[in-house]
Amino acid sequence: MKALFITPPSxxxxxIVAAWNSWNEEASHRTFDVWGDPDDEGILQAVREVAPDVxxxxxxxxxxxxxxxxxxxxxxxxxxxxxxxxxATDDPWHAALQSYKEGKCFxxxxxxxxxxxxxxxxxxxxxxxxxxxxxxxxxRGIRCAFSGQNVARAAVGVQHPRWDILARLVGQKWxxxxxxxxxxxxxxxxxxxxxxxxxxxxxxGSGLAHHVKxxxxxxxxxxxxxxxxxEAPTRNWxxxxxxxxxxxxxxxxxxxxxxxxxxxxxxxxxxxxxxMKHYSPQTIYERILVRI
Numbered sequence: 001m002k003a004l005f006i007t008p009p010s011x012x013x014x015x016i017v018a019a020w021n022s023w024n025e026e027a028s029h030r031t032f033d034v035w036g037d038p039d040d041e042g043i044l045q046a047v048r049e050v051a052p053d054v055x056x057x058x059x060x061x062x063x064x065x066x067x068x069x070x071x072x073x074x075x076x077x078x079x080x081x082x083x084x085x086x087x088a089t090d091d092p093w094h095a096a097l098q099s100y101k102e103g104k105c106f107x108x109x110x111x112x113x114x115x116x117x118x119x120x121x122x123x124x125x126x127x128x129x130x131x132x133x134x135x136x137x138x139x140r141g142i143r144c145a146f147s148g149q150n151v152a153r154a155a156v157g158v159q160h161p162r163w164d165i166l167a168r169l170v171g172q173k174w175x176x177x178x179x180x181x182x183x184x185x186x187x188x189x190x191x192x193x194x195x196x197x198x199x200x201x202x203x204x205g206s207g208l209a210h211h212v213k214x215x216x217x218x219x220x221x222x223x224x225x226x227x228x229x230x231e232a233p234t235r236n237w238x239x240x241x242x243x244x245x246x247x248x249x250x251x252x253x254x255x256x257x258x259x260x261x262x263x264x265x266x267x268x269x270x271x272x273x274x275x276m277k278h279y280s281p282q283t284i285y286e287r288i289l290v291r292i
Contacts, residue, residue, distance in 0.1 A: 001289075003027040004052035004079075006043055006067075008034050011181060013058045015214070016084065016112075018185075019127035019281035020056075028052065034063035040071040047078045054289065055081045057106070061096040072105035080107040080292040086126065089115030089211035089233075090204035107292050113204075114212030114237050122291055125237060126214040127281040132189035133221040144197040144227065144256045146170075147178040147188065148215060162201045168249050174256050175199050189222065196264050197244070197256065198224040202232035212237060220275025225267040227252060242270040 001024055007013030009031040020027050030046040032039050047055065055075055059066055075081045083100060087093050088111030098119045100106060111123040146166060169175040178191055192198055198219040202210040210231045216238065219226040227244045228234050234243065244259065244267060246252040 001025060002050070002053045003056060004047060004050045004054075005029045005056045005058070006046070007031055007056075007058040008060065011185075012086065012214075015129065015185065016056075016058070016127055018129040018131075020285060022129045022131055023280075023282040024285070027056075032067070033065045034060045036065040038065055038067065040067050043067055044071065044074060047075060052079045054292070055079050057081060057083050058086075059083075061087075061093045069100070069103040069105050072100070072103070076105075076107060082106060082288060082292065083109040084112050085109065085120065086112050086214075087205055087211070088118040088120050088123070089113050089209050090206050091208055092206055094118055108288065110288055112214075114233050115209075116236075122288070124284050124287060125212055125217055125279050127279070127284040128214065128217045128221055129185075129281065130221055130276075132186050133193065133218075133223075137193045137223065140194055140196045140224075142176055142195040144174060144199055145176040145178055145192070145195045146199040146201070147192055148180045148201075148213075160207045161203050162207070165201055165249055165252075169199070169252060172253070174253050189218075192218060192222045192224060195222070195224050196261075196268075197227050197259075198222070199227045199252070200229065200232070200234075202229045202234065217275055217279050220271045220279070223268050223272050225264045226271055227255060238271065238274055242267060242274050 003020055005017045005027055017027055017029050028050045032043060083106040097109060101119050109120040111118055111120045112126045114123055114125055116123045170177045180188060200213055200215050202213060204211050210233060212234050216226060216234055225244060227246055230245050230247045244255050246255055
């Protein structure tokens with residue numbers, strides 16, 4: 001199947017394109033600048049040139065360079081258009097999602113963060129390219145790590161709750177912090193494959209809600225155990241017996257400090273098996289495509 005992805009040029013959308021390419025015909029990929037001048041005609045021309053069977057769009061909840069509703073409706077005359085949204089659970093996204101729905105902009109809107117409490121047509125988890133995780137690991141020298149962004153301030157103008165959690169766990173040396181964007185994705189995958197436990201902090205970008213991070217699927221593919229927040233909706237998608245659950249920083253420290261190597265290995269194995277069975281890229285994308 002010939003797919004066209006229309007996305008901003010940041011690193012995150014490239015992950016879902018790579019996930020598609022891991023099992024299907026290599027996709028075409030057209031980027032646009034969310035905060036630049038609108039490029040609606042350039043986007044439409046890319047669609048005409050590619051003649052895709054399906055169009056996947058990733059955007060933002062606001063930005064001067066976002067395509068117009070009319071452009072989205074014109075996309076649908078060429079091929080089914082699917083909006084993939086990482087942050088559908090987050091309140092700042094809801095007005096945009098509702099506006100797209102009322103404007104008949106897409107054939108399908110998909111929450112990629114497991115969020116069912118938003119104006120979308122379906123929810124799933126984010127597809128992850130399994131190829132960087134295929135090589136086996138002989139040694140996991142890092143007991144617990146967090147790899148991602150340490151957001152200092154939320155979109156609502158207050159300190160992001162992730163900051164406090166990480167500051168305490170990293171400051172007390174219970175967790176090693178590794179920024180996600182300062183390396184290639186292969187290097188990132190190799191790093192988390194060297195971890196026994198991957199910490200997750202499930203707050204949305206605004207800090208006002210919780211959703212299922214792509215890190216959850218990545219931990220499963222990397223063979224790590226996942227230390228997940230009690231507030232996260234992850235247990236709606238993955239059985240609790242595959243996870244370590246923490247209620248607060250003190251609880252996270254207790255688990256990191258005391259859990260046995262054998263128990264970590266059991267959780268990691270269970271998570272890996274569940275993710276590989278239920279959330280491979282092919283499985284996720286086929287569940288989406290069957291809806292159009």
